[in-house]
Amino acid sequence: MPDTDLLYRQPDRNLALELVRATEAAAIRAVPFIGRGDKNGADGAAVDAMRSFLATVDFAGVVVIGEGEKDAAPMLFNGEQVGTGQGPACDIAVDPIDGTSLTAAGRRNAISMIAAADRGSMLDASSVFYMDKLVAGPEAVGLLDIRRPIGENIRLLAEAKGKPVAEMQVGVLDRPRHEGLIEAIREAGAGTRLMLDGDVAGGIDAASSNGALDLCVGVGGSPEGVATACAIRALGGFIQTVLAPRDDEERQRGLDAGLQFDHVYDAEQLVTSDNTFFVATGITDGNLVAGVRRDGPVIRTESIVLRSRSGTIRRVTADHLAQKWLES
Numbered sequence: 001m002p003d004t005d006l007l008y009r010q011p012d013r014n015l016a017l018e019l020v021r022a023t024e025a026a027a028i029r030a031v032p033f034i035g036r037g038d039k040n041g042a043d044g045a046a047v048d049a050m051r052s053f054l055a056t057v058d059f060a061g062v063v064v065i066g067e068g069e070k071d072a073a074p075m076l077f078n079g080e081q082v083g084t085g086q087g088p089a090c091d092i093a094v095d096p097i098d099g100t101s102l103t104a105a106g107r108r109n110a111i112s113m114i115a116a117a118d119r120g121s122m123l124d125a126s127s128v129f130y131m132d133k134l135v136a137g138p139e140a141v142g143l144l145d146i147r148r149p150i151g152e153n154i155r156l157l158a159e160a161k162g163k164p165v166a167e168m169q170v171g172v173l174d175r176p177r178h179e180g181l182i183e184a185i186r187e188a189g190a191g192t193r194l195m196l197d198g199d200v201a202g203g204i205d206a207a208s209s210n211g212a213l214d215l216c217v218g219v220g221g222s223p224e225g226v227a228t229a230c231a232i233r234a235l236g237g238f239i240q241t242v243l244a245p246r247d248d249e250e251r252q253r254g255l256d257a258g259l260q261f262d263h264v265y266d267a268e269q270l271v272t273s274d275n276t277f278f279v280a281t282g283i284t285d286g287n288l289v290a291g292v293r294r295d296g297p298v299i300r301t302e303s304i305v306l307r308s309r310s311g312t313i314r315r316v317t318a319d320h321l322a323q324k325w326l327e328s
Helices: 004-009 013-033 039-054 100-105 150-161 176-187 199-207 222-235 248-256
Strands: 060-065 089-098 111-118 130-136 169-173 191-195 215-221 238-243 276-282 293-295 298-307 312-321
Touching: 013 039, 013 089, 013 100, 013 111, 013 276, 013 298, 013 312, 039 089, 039 100, 039 111, 060 222, 089 199, 089 222, 111 199, 111 222, 130 199, 130 222, 150 176, 150 215, 169 176, 169 199, 176 191, 176 215, 191 199, 199 215, 199 222, 199 238, 199 276, 215 222, 222 238, 222 276, 222 298, 222 312
Parallel strands: 060 089, 169 191, 169 215
Antiparallel strands: 089 111, 111 276, 130 215, 130 238, 276 298, 293 298, 298 312
């Protein structure tokens, strides 16, 4: 007989489908802002929708790491309790829009995402906004090391994957801070795929068996790093991160919170539970999922659902009556 008490206390398979409803809602609410140049308007609409739908889910969720503090955007705040309070106790990492700039500009790869795991299992890195990341597929486990030069990691992974270095594709956020990294990738003989935003989708792509990327590297948001780790645990992939404080004050806040610097966090340290969920719904079209589409009276969404305990990857396509969502 199943341990019903354990099933009650821990996130179960039904939770994933409930969380998808929240990312679908956030993605749909962001649609009117696509290409309108209003980042905060898009984020605010997505946050409100996600918060409303999470309130109906039978779980006791706590936002361990949210998005928005670093740029004063609307947010689901750290420590916020979500859900009905009945059901499994979970840590959650949320980003109603991973790619607000992409949404505002009408560019590709904007998603809405939620990651969940057993209560107390997610690293709370909210006091340090950025971390350096190295993400790849299962071939990289036990092989790559974020402390090595990027060229060496590329060559090692290329050998493990049985492909020439010249065919390796490395995703990296297109930021001034990455100029040296981009140059080193190209000097190693690999190609770069510069991402304007959205390194969660890039990391999942790099860890997927059929992804377009072989690696995803560089400094990005800490919330995105924890969320990516939940997905990596379901994909059997590889992630290493090192916290990257912007100044001494932020470093001290991290130390006060018990975080370690000059320390490599792997997937098991970012999320200690082996019972993780990651769900994402496309806002604009991307490599990971298709964006929201309207066809007459119907709005169609595509989502991806990853669950570590079962090792499953599901894609969920849903049709929604437009009049229920986008009434003028």
